[in-house]
Amino acid sequence: MLFDAHAHLDDEKFGGELDGVVEKLQKAGVVGVVNAACDEDSCHTSLALAEKYPWCYFTVGIHPHCAKDYTPKAEALIRRLAAHPKCVAVGEIGLDYHYDNSPREAQRAVFARQLVLADELGKPVVLHLREAYEDANQILAEHRDKLRNGVLLHCYSGSAELARDVYNGLDAYYSFGGAITFAKHKDKVLAVIPPERLLLETDCPYMTPVPLRGQRNDPSLLPYVCAKMAELIGKTPEEVALLTTQNARRFYRLEDQ
Ligand SMILES: [Zn+2]
Numbered sequence: 378m379l380f381d382a383h384a385h386l387d388d389e390k391f392g393g394e395l396d397g398v399v400e401k402l403q404k405a406g407v408v409g410v411v412n413a414a415c416d417e418d419s420c421h422t423s424l425a426l427a428e429k430y431p432w433c434y435f436t437v438g439i440h441p442h443c444a445k446d447y448t449p450k451a452e453a454l455i456r457r458l459a460a461h462p463k464c465v466a467v468g469e470i471g472l473d474y475h476y477d478n479s480p481r482e483a484q485r486a487v488f489a490r491q492l493v494l495a496d497e498l499g500k501p502v503v504l505h506l507r508e509a510y511e512d513a514n515q516i517l518a519e520h521r522d523k524l525r526n527g528v529l530l531h532c533y534s535g536s537a538e539l540a541r542d543v544y545n546g547l548d549a550y551y552s553f554g555g556a557i558t559f560a561k562h563k564d565k566v567l568a569v570i571p572p573e574r575l576l577l578e579t580d581c582p583y584m585t586p587v588p589l590r591g592q593r594n595d596p597s598l599l600p601y602v603c604a605k606m607a608e609l610i611g612k613t614p615e616e617v618a619l620l621t622t623q624n625a626r627r628f629y630r631l632e633d634q
């Protein structure tokens with residue numbers, strides 16, 4: 378039993394051809410996938426996937442790359458789709474200073490705006506933070522009272538110290554994908570995160586785990602991520618699969634499903 382806490386099955390790399398992927402992910406024991414939106418288009422395509430597949434859920438939100446495109450129309454769309462029974466969070470939102478695809482000032486304003494919106498909508502938030510931890514932490518601290526519905530640091534790339542000293546204090550959840558199979562120092566980060574806060578993700582079609590680097594990623598490759606996390610935290614893959622599935626269901630409020 379595995380749960381993919383963050384995927385992009387609507388990415389053009391899948392070309393709308395999910396039949397083979399669906400069969401593979403079911404064989405791999407994947408029982409749930411949350412498809413994350415990044416812009417207005419992917420809010421619509423994520424909704425369509427959730428309506429088509431019983432195991433698929435979705436988020437609505439504007440990615441920091443697209444912060445420059447945040448308009449009243451985009452916000453109205455988020456509000457409308459958030460009412461859908463399979464919409465589980467506002468995301469992915471945050472700051473990305475690695476690519477700087479949107480001006481940093483716009484990223485900060487849109488991030489803060491969506492934290493307020495998520496609280497208003499009663500939804501947890503899925504955060505994308507890259508090379509922007511200082512500014513992100515300031516915004517999170519200023520919006521501390523808006524984070525009561527839960528925070529997920531997707532594809533967590535921050536330090537062990539930040540997790541221990543800042544995010545654990547926010548009751549954050551953390552999801553890890555293919556990067557833990559090849560990035561260094563993930564053992565130190567994992568050591569400070571309570572096991573009941575750990576989730577697995579693919580972020581597919583990107584972040585393919587070792588030993589399949591170079592291929593397109595999809596949720597059927599989660600067992601590689603699960604096995605690596607198990608090795609790093611000293612549990613069996615079966616224990617990690619169960620633990621992370623339960624954690625994902627708790628975070629996304631799918632415990633009855
Ligand atoms: Zn992301």
Ligand SMILES: [Zn+2]
Pocket residue numbers: 383384385413469580
């Ligand atoms: Zn993503």
